[in-house]
Amino acid sequence: MPETRTPPPARTDARRASRLGRVMLDLRLRLVALVLLSFGPPAALLITSELQQREHELGNARRELTRAAAVAGAEFDARLRSAQLLLAGLANVAAIRSAQEPRCSALLGELFARGAGLGGLFVLDRDGRTVCSATPGPQGLSFADRDYFKETVARRAPTIGVPLLARPHGRALLGLGHPLLGDAGEVRGVLVTSLDLAAFAEQLAALDPVAGAAVTLIDARGEILFRYPDAERWLGQRLPDAVLVRAALASTRGTAVEARGLDAVDRVYALAPLGAETGQVLRLALGVARSDIDGPVNEIVRRDLAAITLLAVLTLAAALLIAQRSVHAPAQRVLEVAHGERERVQAELALREERMQLQAAALSAAANGIVITDRDGTIRWVNAAFSRLTGYSADEAIGRNPRILKSGQHDAAFYAGLYRTVLCGEVWRGEMVNRRKDGSRYTEDQTITPVRSDSGEITHFIAIKQDVSERKTLQQQRERLAAIVEASPCFVATADAAGTVRYYNAAARRMLGLADDADPAQVRIADTHPAWAAERVLGEGIPAAVRDGIWTGETAFLARDGREFPVWQAILAHKAANGGVEFMSTIALDLSSIKQAESQLRNLNAELEQRVAQRTRQIETTNQELESFSYSVSHDLRAPLRAVDGYARMLEEDYAAALDQEARRLIAVVRAESGRMSAMIDDLLTFSRTGHGLIANGAVDMMVAAREAIAQTSPAYPAACVVLEDLPDAPGDRMLLRQVWVNLIGNALKYSSKAAAPRIEIGGRTDGAENRYWVRDNGAGFDPRYADQLFGVFRRLHGETEFPGTGVGLAIVRRVVTRHGGRVWAEGKPGAGACFGFALPRGH
The missing domain is CATH 3.30.565.10 (Histidine kinase-like ATPase, C-terminal domain)
Structure with missing residues (x-):
């Protein structure tokens, strides 16, 4: 299908300029003939102009009425959604859910006083009796016969009823119900309210969306719920066969028609359905009489005819002068002004388009994720950073609700507070844990800003998301490291590049005798050391750390009570990427107990060496005694054994013939035992020698x-x-x-x-x-x-x-x-x- 294009302003202005030039030429050449025939062509031109003007005015009336009807429909839907959200929010309030009086009625009264267009707020029990209400009235008022009460109890879900005329004031109301559920999901009661349809229509009529418009509100049965003017005459009448009612009931979407009204007056009507979500669609008819539309045009025609007649007479006398001075020159100036205005408008439109393109490019290229949702929470647009952050592409996200990112980390109260803030038109800022498409969780810093229309109604929300997971992790790590340093038994301190102390941990404050709230910047490094240690730290340690990155050595600190205690100290210089020192830190270990232990160890070693020397002398003395004993054993025992063995051998050798067999055996036994005894002495001496000596x-x-x-x-x-x-x-x-x-x-x-x-x-x-x-x-x-x-x-x-x-x-x-x-x-x-x-x- 070919696309219909609107001619650009430049082309339109050129046509107008060309047409005006031709008209001016015709005026100069045919002025006399035009004057002579002034009653013919002007009359035809007047008729044509009247028809065009009538069509123009009729089109304007249609557009104005259609726009007003659409705005009214949007306003009605907004009120309906607002009432439903109000009931849903109240259903979560403990005092209302449990019907705690007088707190329940007080809360309802306070909210009712704020909510324009509501016909009342009531909490009903399961039987439909009133237990608390926003306005004083008899307790026990029954709503049991109301259709929306029955449907709410049956479905255990929010419902919207059929419009009805309330007695005795005769105003049209639309009832709404919301269940109050117990912990087990049972219906404990119903929270009800109603939209005052008459008040809505009255406010619409008071706004006078189109001058002289008639406002009619019709329900699906053809019953007149409101009529302006003459509301009392038509209220409550059911006219399904009336021309206007049939046209309204046949219309399923906003449209403009010409029809005869209830009062038999021909009007141009704009028809719009209200509350399509209720299932009981209402019809709004805004109408303007044709006489009101055509009347101004007819009056203009009458004035023009009189003016043409007068002009024909005057123009005949001064045609050329008027043509030159009064027509051509002003027309030329008009052309110049029109040309300048066209260029200005074109430049403004180009600048506006450039700004919109820049804004769109900036949103798309932003490093943070950006989401735009409508008022109902449906995602309408996301940028590339959102897709990188969540894993959902634009096609996957658009049309869905942001709840796809819920991680389960936050409870319902958290989200209720968020919705309450943005629905009130305020900006919400905070951190939340969300879930990516792949199931992984991340922490984001989010800002949600409501967007309002020209009428002030919230239409969209813009959410800006920044992934702060890494920052949270680093923050937790820093907190853990800070806790470790603070709890460390070692002396830990930091100073800036100028040498001003910025931090002492608990052990350092305890060692130096400083209060927990003492300002480290008021403590000079030199004052925390005895003179000799301060000279070493300032003259050797810090310069070496700046040069090499670290210096270690033994120094000493000076407590506030004047006590000096030795420490092993490390000084570190923490440098930036350019090599400059950002800050200094020092870690020190109290060596008092170690030094004391070393002193005790030296004393013990000296004492031990003395004891070892003494014991060595005793062992040497004992060894000498054992050697003397061994020599004695060897000499004193071996000599008798050798004598015994020698005499036995002499008997065996010299007197063998004189000895009998038994005697020789006994001599052999003596010699064998002597040898055995000698071997035992040798083994004993060996055993003794193995037990002493180095x-x-x-x-x-x-x-x-x-x-x-x-x-x-x-x-x-x-x-x-x-x-x-x-x-x-x-x-x-x-x-x-x-x-x-x-x-x-x-x-x-x-x-x-x-x-x-x-x-x-x-x-x-x-x-x-x-x-x-x-x-x-x-x-x-x-x-x-x-x-x-x-x-x-x-x-x-x-x-x-x-x-x-x-x-x-x-x-x-x-x-x-x-x-x-x-x-x-x-x-x-x-x-x-x-x-x-x-x-x-x-x-x-």
């Missing part, structure tokens, strides 16, 4: 020590198979640890010598903080119940004749290992072999 602490190659022990003990047992695995090195005394291997390997060879195939396994490994070693054999074994007794002196589980020995070897093993900080163990079963092991700490 231990050489060095790295011992255990593989070498074990091989030497095998070489020393294995020749006596050639049938034995000895297997040596890798052994980890151990710290300790090489000679003593070698003795351990000699005793363990010697025992294993001895106690496995009677096995069919003697086998000795020697192994070791590192296990955590210790090295473990063992010697395993397949010999006689032992009863595991007596494992702990094996490492005692002279403890033996086998007879001397079965396996010779002194019973001191394993005791020596335990003493050496224990002195090295280790431990020993034994495992075995009779006839199934034995395993003897020891463990040494790796860092002994």
Whole structure:
């Protein structure tokens, strides 16, 4: 379908100028003929002009009436929505929901006094009886027969009734009901009010939207609810067959018609439906009589005819003079003025269009999300930032309600307060947590501004949204860090680049003896240190921190009571991107207790060194005594044994022939016991030497020590198979640890010598903080119940004749290992072999 375009102002002005030029030429050339024929052409022109003027005036009347009817319809819908919102808001008030008197009636009365156009405010019980009202009246007034009361109770939802004429004042009212629900959703009562349709129509008539207009309000049944003028004559009459009523009932949307009114007067009417949401649509008819529209035109025609007659006579006498001086020059000036006015209007329109384009571009490119909704909350426009913020594209958001962003974080009271603010025409500002399309939540700073029409009615809302999630997170982190710093037991302070202290934490105030409300800026850095520490901080610490970023060292602070206490102090310079110092901070740790502990430790160390020296002297004395004792034992006990053994050997050798068999056996026993006694003395001396004396602490190659022990003990047992695995090195005394291997390997060879195939396994490994070693054999074994007794002196589980020995070897093993900080163990079963092991700490 081709698009109809309005000619631009420039083209219209050009046509008018061209037409006016042609008219001026015709006037000059045909002025005489025009005067002579003045009664013909002017009459025809007058008739044509009258018809055009009548059509013009009729069109104006239609437009004015249609506009007035549309405004009236919008005003009525606004009042209806306002009344519904009022009932919904009152239904959430506890005093009204529970009908608490006198609070309930007082609240209703206060709101009724503010609400123009309401026929009353009542709270009814489930039976329709009045329990409280906005105006004084008899309690128990029943609304049980009202259709909107019944429908509200049945549906448990807001309803709108059928218009009716109230008695006795005879005014048309439109009833509204809103349920009062209990906690379980049951209907506890109904909140009702009514719109005074007559008051609405009276106000409309008083505004006189079109001069001399007749106002008629008709319900869906054809009943006249209001008529101006002559309201008393037509009120309450049901005239479904009247021409105007039929036209109004047949109209489903705003239109303009010509019809005969109730008073048989032909009028131009504008028809508009009111309250389409009620289901009981009312019709408003605004009409102006045709005589009122055509009358001014007829009067003009009469005046023009008289003027033309007079003009024809005068023009004949002075045609040329009038044409030159009175027509052509003024017309030229009119053209010039019209041309200038056209250019001014064009420039103004261009500027206005440019501003609108700039505003639209600014809104679209704004960094913050912008949403425009209508009064009902339907989204009408969003910018790109809104889509980036919420994840909803413009196509997905437009036509929907902003409740799609609700996160469930806020309760109904929060949103009720928001709606109450903006519906009152005020700007709402605040933070709220919303939900994106993907379900993630974010915090936004939002401003909602109502937009009013030229009539002052709120038509739209503009919401500006800014995502502050990151800012909230950073703020929470800063608050946590500030709380940590404030609660820290360390001294913490900050100062600006000029050296003025800006902050002390609680520990710093406590150390310096400052009150909690003391102004840090009044405290000089030099005054918080003794002279020597202040000189170091100001002369060394701060310059080094500015240069290197941080300085640490031991200083001291000075409390208000004059007490000096040592601290470990760190000074930090916090720099901007350009390298300049923004502020300084310091952290200090009170060293008083540490210094005191160090002093005590030094005293204890000195005392310990003195005790160690004293104990060392005692040990050296004891060792000397033990060495003397060992020498005595070795000399004093060995000499008699050698004598006994020597005399027995002499008897055996020199007097063998004189001795009988028993005597020779006894001499052999004496010599054997003497040798055994000598071996026991040797083992005791060895055992004694392993219990005292200093231990050489060095790295011992255990593989070498074990091989030497095998070489020393294995020749006596050639049938034995000895297997040596890798052994980890151990710290300790090489000679003593070698003795351990000699005793363990010697025992294993001895106690496995009677096995069919003697086998000795020697192994070791590192296990955590210790090295473990063992010697395993397949010999006689032992009863595991007596494992702990094996490492005692002279403890033996086998007879001397079965396996010779002194019973001191394993005791020596335990003493050496224990002195090295280790431990020993034994495992075995009779006839199934034995395993003897020891463990040494790796860092002994």
